[in-house]
Amino acid sequence: MNYSEINYLEIGKRIRYARKSQNKTQEWLAEQVDVGTTHISHIETGNTKLSLKTLILIANALNVSSNELLCDNLVNSQDVYNVKINKILEECDNNEKKIINEILNFVLILLRKYNIT
Incomplete structure (x- = not known):
């Protein structure tokens, strides 16, 4: 993997997995993060780049570490x-x-x- 490029698709997949494993909807997550449901959908499919602020809000809402969401992009x-x-x-x-x-x-x-x- 080229670690100089951010793999937004993998981040999105991990967000979706964390959300679904908690039986939460995209609507619920969007409400927690104060963004639209469509934005969450685009994040989960890797079709949009999420900001650091949004990543932190999502991690906190889903009670997961940022490392868990970013592990496919991290060397360590x-x-x-x-x-x-x-x-x-x-x-x-x-x-x-x-x-x-x-x-x-x-x-x-x-x-x-x-x-x-």
Whole structure:
């Protein structure tokens, strides 16, 4: 990824995911942030660039960190991914963890073999 360019599509996807995971509507978020619903829709689809102020208001309204919303654009975002992976693993039994471990090891081998990182 070219870290000199901001990936607004990924930011929008993360905002949408956070909103939907809390069963919140675009209308609710727009009201919290004091913008129009159409603006929220455009942010979530990556069709508009959001301001730093709007990003902060959205993060606060959804009770998520800005790092969580920006992690696809940050070089040092390991902590965000570690938290997400740990959260998934907390919900797994030992057999599921064993299978996930095997899958991850296989995927990592392929990623490194084909330099896909």
